[in-house]
Amino acid sequence: MDDKSPHGALKDDPRLRPYFRSEDERRRVTQAMFDEAAGGYDSAEALTALGSGAWYRREVLRRNGLVEGMTLLDVAAGTGLVTVAGVALVGPGGRVVALDPSPGMLAELRKKVSVETLEGYAESIPLPDAQVDFLSMGYALRHVGDIDRAFSEYLRVLKPGGKVCLMEISRPRGRLLRGLLWFHISVLVPLLARVSGRHADVGRLWAYYGDTIEAALDPDAILDALRRAGFKQVDCSVSLGIFREYTGIRPA
Numbered sequence: 001m002d003d004k005s006p007h008g009a010l011k012d013d014p015r016l017r018p019y020f021r022s023e024d025e026r027r028r029v030t031q032a033m034f035d036e037a038a039g040g041y042d043s044a045e046a047l048t049a050l051g052s053g054a055w056y057r058r059e060v061l062r063r064n065g066l067v068e069g070m071t072l073l074d075v076a077a078g079t080g081l082v083t084v085a086g087v088a089l090v091g092p093g094g095r096v097v098a099l100d101p102s103p104g105m106l107a108e109l110r111k112k113v114s115v116e117t118l119e120g121y122a123e124s125i126p127l128p129d130a131q132v133d134f135l136s137m138g139y140a141l142r143h144v145g146d147i148d149r150a151f152s153e154y155l156r157v158l159k160p161g162g163k164v165c166l167m168e169i170s171r172p173r174g175r176l177l178r179g180l181l182w183f184h185i186s187v188l189v190p191l192l193a194r195v196s197g198r199h200a201d202v203g204r205l206w207a208y209y210g211d212t213i214e215a216a217l218d219p220d221a222i223l224d225a226l227r228r229a230g231f232k233q234v235d236c237s238v239s240l241g242i243f244r245e246y247t248g249i250r251p252a
Contacts, residue, residue, distance in 0.1 A: 015211045023145045027101070027121075030143060030208075034078070035104035037205040041079050042108070044202040057138060057167070058085035060245055064165045070133040071095040073157060075122050075150075076140030078102070080109030082167070086136060087113050097132070099125060122150035130159045137166045141246075142216040151229035158250040164231065166222075166246040169213055170238070222246055 020026040037044070045053060061082070066072060068091040074083045077098035087096050096115040099122075100106050106117050120126050122137070122144050135154050144150045154164050219236055223246065226234045231248030238244050 016215050019208060019211075026145060031102050033205045033208060034102035037202045038079065038102065038104035038108045040202045041105070041205075042081070044206060045081065048206075053081065054085065056243070057082050058088065060165065060167055061085055061089055061134075061136060064134075064245065064247055065163055066090065066134045066136075066165075069093045071097075071131065073097045073099065073125070073127070073132040073135045075099050075125070075135060075137045075154070076101075076143065077109060077117075078105045078138070078140070080112050080115075082136050082138035083109060083115060084113050086134075087115060097127070121145075123153060124149075125153045125157050127157045129156050130162075131157050133159055133162050135162070135164045137164075139167055139169055141166050141168045141222070142212045147217075147222070147225045148228060151225055151231070155230050155250050160250055160252040162250045164226070164246075164248050164250075168216075168222075168244050168246065169242050170216065170219060170244050219244060219246075 020029045034041075066086060066089045068089070070090050071094065072086040072090055074080075074086055074096065077083045077100045080098060083096060083098045087094075090096060096113075097118060098106065098109055098115050099118045099120055100109070101119060101121050103119060106119065109115075110117060118126055123146050135158055141147065151164075158164065223234050223236055226246065226248045230251070232251050234246075234248040236244055236246050
């Protein structure tokens, strides 16, 4: 598969060509960027979210039905920003599994919380069928090479009646807001991280983040892909014009 595939979470966009030209290259390049940025990721994320990130992630999970005793799979868990919120909600009687392709990011996650960790991609989840009650993904859908395969995997590992909840940043409708968002993520956050001494190595990853937001699929295409995979009650809610929550239920 190459990045022109209609199944990819990123459209063919000129701004992404400096990063990679094929799916294999995309995986190598992005894993290297995430590994290099792992140590400074949380500091840069806090600058990006202006301090609202932890509260918002937990509220999204709670509002969408993650409760005590459930089994949660957090896909593209990174340093565990969503995982930590999930652990607090499922409690000691629940189970949390964190999946990510970056060893460096998972190493940072394990410093925060003791959960099962799996190294792998959304398109090929190393779990048996019908294992989890709730599947989360925080701001990583646009890094998936094949969303049809990923969503089929999500459906497979969820128990009947289980829920998928995908948090994502989408392009604002207005040109001015789009420009401001890109500047904030791609320029301002890396600059602040560098001048504050908080890991200059996040710069390339955050520049890539800004470009992937511009190149990402439209919300309707993501909703259609969830329906194609077999999810029911597919929905999307939006906050502040950019923060989206895509949800769906595996039929009983």
